Amino acid sequence: xxxxxxxxxxxxxxxxxxxxxxxxxxxxxxxxxxxxxxxxxxxxxxxxxxxxxxxxxxxxxxxxxxxxxxxxxxxxxxxxxxxxxxxxxxxxxxxxxxxxxxxxxxxxxxxxxxxxxxxxxxxxxxxxxxxxxxxxxxxxxxxxxxxxxxxxxxxxxxxxxxxxxxxxxxxxxxxxxxxxxxxxxxxxxxxxxxxxxxxxxxxxxxxxxxxxxxxxxxxxxxxxxxxxxxxxxxxxxxxxxxxxxxxxxxxxxxxxxxxxxxxxxxxxxxxxxxxxxxxxxxxxxxxxxxxxxxxxxxxxxxxxxxxxxxxxxxxxxxxxxxxxxxxxxxxxxxxxxxxxxxxxxxxxxxxxxxxxxxxxxxxxxxxxxxxxxxxxxxxxxxxxxxxxxxxxxxxxxxxxxxxxxxxxxxxxx
Amino acid sequence: xxxxxxxxxxxxxxxxxxxxxxxxxxxxxxxxxxxxxxxxxxxxxxxxxxxxxxxxxxxxxxxxxxxxxxxxxxxxxxxxxxxxxxxxxxxxxxxxxxxxxxxxxxxxxxxxxxxxxxxxxxxxxxxxxxxxxxxxxxxxxxxxxxxxxxxxxxxxxxxxxxxxxxxxxxxxxxxxxxxxxxxxxxxxxxxxxxxxxxxxxxxxxxxxxxxxxxxxxxxxxxxxxxxxxxxxxxxxxxxxxxxxxxxxxxxxxxxxxxxxxxxxxxxxxxxxxxxxxxxxxxxxxxxxxxxxxxxxxxxxxxxxxxxxxxxxxxxxxxxxxxxxxxxxxxxxxxxxxxxxxxxxxxxxxxxxxxxxxxxxxxxxxxxxxxxxxxxxxxxxxxxxxxxxxxxxxxxxxxxxxxxxxxxxxxxxxxxxxxxxxxxxxxxxxxxxxxxxxxxxxxxxxxxxxxxxxxxxxxxxxxxxxxxxxxxxxxxxxxxxxxxxxxxxxxxxxxx
Numbered sequence: 069x070x071x072x073x074x075x076x077x078x079x080x081x082x083x084x085x086x087x088x089x090x091x092x093x094x095x096x097x098x099x100x101x102x103x104x105x106x107x108x109x110x111x112x113x114x115x116x117x118x119x120x121x122x123x124x125x126x127x128x129x130x131x132x133x134x135x136x137x138x139x140x141x142x143x144x145x146x147x148x149x150x151x152x153x154x155x156x157x158x159x160x161x162x163x164x165x166x167x168x169x170x171x172x173x174x175x176x177x178x179x180x181x182x183x184x185x186x187x188x189x190x191x192x193x194x195x196x197x198x199x200x201x202x203x204x205x206x207x208x209x210x211x212x213x214x215x216x217x218x219x220x221x222x223x224x225x226x227x228x229x230x231x232x233x234x235x236x237x238x239x240x241x242x243x244x245x246x247x248x249x250x251x252x253x254x255x256x257x258x259x260x261x262x263x264x265x266x267x268x269x270x271x272x273x274x275x276x277x278x279x280x281x282x283x284x285x286x287x288x289x290x291x292x293x294x295x296x297x298x299x300x301x302x303x304x305x306x307x308x309x310x311x312x313x314x315x316x317x318x319x320x321x322x323x324x325x326x327x328x329x330x331x332x333x334x335x336x337x338x339x340x341x342x343x344x345x346x347x348x349x350x351x352x353x354x355x356x357x358x359x360x361x362x363x364x365x366x367x368x369x370x371x372x373x374x375x376x377x378x379x380x381x382x383x384x385x386x387x388x389x390x391x392x393x394x395x396x397x398x399x400x401x402x403x404x405x406x407x408x409x410x411x412x413x414x415x416x417x418x419x420x421x422x423x424x425x426x427x428x429x430x431x432x433x434x435x436x437x438x439x440x441x442x443x444x445x446x447x448x449x450x451x452x453x454x455x456x457x458x459x460x461x462x463x464x465x466x467x468x469x470x471x472x473x474x475x476x477x478x479x480x481x
Numbered sequence: 482x483x484x485x486x487x488x489x490x491x492x493x494x495x496x497x498x499x500x501x502x503x504x505x506x507x508x509x510x511x512x513x514x515x516x517x518x519x520x521x522x523x524x525x526x527x528x529x530x531x532x533x534x535x536x537x538x539x540x541x542x543x544x545x546x547x548x549x550x551x552x553x554x555x556x557x558x559x560x561x562x563x564x565x566x567x568x569x570x571x572x573x574x575x576x577x578x579x580x581x582x583x584x585x586x587x588x589x590x591x592x593x594x595x596x597x598x599x600x601x602x603x604x605x606x607x608x609x610x611x612x613x614x615x616x617x618x619x620x621x622x623x624x625x626x627x628x629x630x631x632x633x634x635x636x637x638x639x640x641x642x643x644x645x646x647x648x649x650x651x652x653x654x655x656x657x658x659x660x661x662x663x664x665x666x667x668x669x670x671x672x673x674x675x676x677x678x679x680x681x682x683x684x685x686x687x688x689x690x691x692x693x694x695x696x697x698x699x700x701x702x703x704x705x706x707x708x709x710x711x712x713x714x715x716x717x718x719x720x721x722x723x724x725x726x727x728x729x730x731x732x733x734x735x736x737x738x739x740x741x742x743x744x745x746x747x748x749x750x751x752x753x754x755x756x757x758x759x760x761x762x763x764x765x766x767x768x769x770x771x772x773x774x775x776x777x778x779x780x781x782x783x784x785x786x787x788x789x790x791x792x793x794x795x796x797x798x799x800x801x802x803x804x805x806x807x808x809x810x811x812x813x814x815x816x817x818x819x820x821x822x823x824x825x826x827x828x829x830x831x832x833x834x835x836x837x838x839x840x841x842x843x844x845x846x847x848x849x850x851x852x853x854x855x856x857x858x859x860x861x862x863x864x865x866x867x868x869x870x871x872x873x874x875x876x877x878x879x880x881x882x883x884x885x886x887x888x889x890x891x892x893x894x895x896x897x898x899x900x901x902x903x904x905x906x907x908x909x910x911x912x913x914x915x916x917x918x919x920x921x922x923x924x925x926x927x928x929x930x931x932x933x934x935x936x937x938x939x940x941x942x943x944x945x946x947x948x949x950x951x952x953x954x955x956x957x958x959x960x961x962x963x964x965x966x967x968x969x970x971x972x973x974x975x976x
Contacts, residue, residue, distance in 0.1 A: 199852065291766070
């Protein structure tokens with residue numbers, strides 16, 4: 069060939085311009101990521117701007133629910149937590165039974181402003197206490213007796229994204245690993261941003277050749293095909309996203325934590341009108357087997373301050389109505405503390421939902437604490453009911469197709 | 482051509498590869514999978530020696546890895562550091578603690594770099610990759626084990642047992658101070674046994690999920706009570722040990738930890754667990770058929786769980802060379818980086834910030850797996866972030882080091898390393914000028930030979946040839962761009 073293939077088209081518009089210059093759709097159909105080709109071929113309309121967005125926050129390691137939403141008035145709590153129990157004057161009260169950890173004061177303010185819901189005692193039958201298995205159960209929305217190859221959000225992408233004319237990824241994760249939730253039956257563009265600030269930029273003079281190698285590779289199956297598609301999508305999206313993040317001027321002050329930085333990046337992408345429907349952000353370190361109090365307070369503070377800044381930013385930009393934020397953790401912790409001033413793997417725990425369209429306050433019922441030493445909590449709300457509510461009432465996707473039938477929706481939306 | 486897996490029965494699968502099938506392609510497959518690269522010289526040697534002799538030599542013994550300076554220094558200063566924390570109060574105590582942590586972090590960077598340097602030497606690579614595999618099973622992580630002395634000691638324990646019996650290895654690991662900290666044995670006592678270690682011993686180290694009950698874990702946890710460590714020394718706190726009777730896997734007795742480990746290795750699942758993990762780490766993303774694993778597992782259990790025997794059998798088997806396993810495995814970040822150094826004949830740059838930063842961005846910190854499961858591997862290595870990091874590593878190795886960007890310590894380390902011998906940390910203009918002086922066809926062939934693991938398609942060769950032909954007056958720059966693109970392309974991410 070006479071000269072290296074030009075850069076991949078940057079945006080849908082650029083792609084159309086290339087095509088109209090006679091370079092031709094066919095020439096690009098092997099170079100460009102599938103979604104660009106499909107979008108032009110289908111003459112599909114531009115994506116609407118008012119779509120709803122889900123921001124999922126993973127609290128990895130198993131968050132101690134009882135010391136997050138604290139049943140401070142229950143004598144059983146004092147019995148189960150003789151040293152880890154938090155004194156009533158060190159809490160921010162929700163009502164005469166329940167209170168939030170003081171590190172959650174920013175969330176308490178959101179609760180009072182009517183923007184925060186707490187779904188109590190969420191779990192599933194026959195709980196598994198392995199981090200990996202229980203994370204897998206939450207991320208795939210499987211029964212604990214069942215293994216599913218796809219994630220609940222991946223199945224949502226399968227149902228909502230095929231043929232979507234967007235140049236944007238369906239899902240963006242800001243975590244070290246691709247979340248299992250995103251695994252899908254069909255290929256969808258997803259994008260991973262590093263939770264750490266990025267170093268220098270890679271050289272540019274070899275990009276045209278690399279793009280041409282990708283375009284003309286004969287391998288389209290197995291790991292070679294996977295690498296090729298991931299690399300093409302990444303090259304196109306990366307150029308755009310880096311510019312968006314660099315140019316963003318936030319509407320709120322974020323704390324200087326990597327978690328808050330990740331949320332700032334989510335806000336930047338939402339504010340840029342990115343068509344991404346799901347963001348996944350991970351906060352790790354909740355596996356507090358020993359010396360829990362300091363570690364747990366520090367984590368809850370990062371979580372609360374980060375979420376509050378994010379919400380404020382969205383409000384300043386008038387984007388808050390579009391975004392629902394929700395936390396989850398693979399399990400709660402054992403009600404009785406252990407002898408290492410920590411807690412071991414348990415079962416159910418509360419989760420937070422945040423946004424102006426959320427029905428604020430407590431949902432579901434609090435766990436019954438009349439349990440023996442080392443006995444676990446019995447869940448009262450199935451996590452798939454939470455997912456069903458989000459799918460049906462927020463993402464506008466029939467939850468039965470993603471989760472199967474029989475998951476009654478809840479009142480928080 | 483070797484047999485496809487579908488024609489290999491569970492019995493024939495583990496027979497040695499027939500001599501006639503030991504060709505260049507098989508040798509390349511072996512070297513890339515059990516090591517980090519297949520350099521031309523190593524390929525010639527392996528073909529000359531034969532498969533059996535190549536494996537015998539590779540797994541003869543674990544190479545010595547003397548503790549790097551950061552570790553010996555920290556060990557010497559540890560009593561004073563501990564004293565400075567114990568003997569102070571308030572803000573001063575906080576400062577002392579911070580100093581100790583800082584020292585440990587520096588030692589970790591030193592250890593990481595020293596190990597990478599050691600593992601990058603061709604004569605050590607295969608054994609060190611085996612050790613990396615064992616570290617991916619018997620996981621501890623520096624995020625939780627904040628004393629680097631223990632991290633180094635744990636690797637040393639695995640190194641000592643890496644080619645012996647896995648039962649002995651398991652018992653040694655249960656006494657590893659790093660493990661005692663990592664999985665919370667430190668405060669486990671009869672009144673309150675901590676289940677973390679017992680659970681992972683069964684789930685992630687020896688048997689796998691589904692091969693034990695919650696009650697097995699609760700009972701086994703009692704047997705490991707009283708395991709303590711103090712400043713890197715294992716201690717059995719007799720009065721904190723539960724001597725009572727425990728029922729595990731249907732056997733009742735007053736077992737201690739070693740007794741529980743013996744019981745675990747009497748479970749049939751113990752024979753197949755490690756081979757299954759080996760297949761995942763070395764061979765394929767898809768699990769091997771259970772029937773095939775069962776045959777190897779029974780054989781291995783019958784050979785006292787000898788790890789050296791297992792490596793020879795596994796890596797020398799017909800199954801290991803089956804065609805569906807060739808050239809389609811995604812390299813781990815450590816393999817990608819060390820393989821690049823070997824292919825380009827470069828050494829680990831003695832600047833932790835660059836090297837460790839690159840590995841972090843690619844998603845693999847050698848002494849700090851993300852959690853007790855270790856690294857998932859396969860496609861999980863690949864996303865837009867890690868791919869960008871891989872491209873950045875390639876570009877860094879194909880340019881002269883910008884010493885302006887280094888701080889004084891780093892510049893000093895670099896100069897010291899360069900004085901020691903004629904080492905190179907990256908390729909500069911002069912190297913590409915040499916390439917550029919060659920005729921087009923030869924240049925194209927050499928670029929492809931260096932960067933493409935398997936014979937390139939005519940289309941790929943054509944593209945490189947055209948790129949080289951149109952290089953114009955900046956031919957050295959073109960050579961660099963071509964090599965970079967090849968090393969960044971999907972073909973080089975696979976082995």
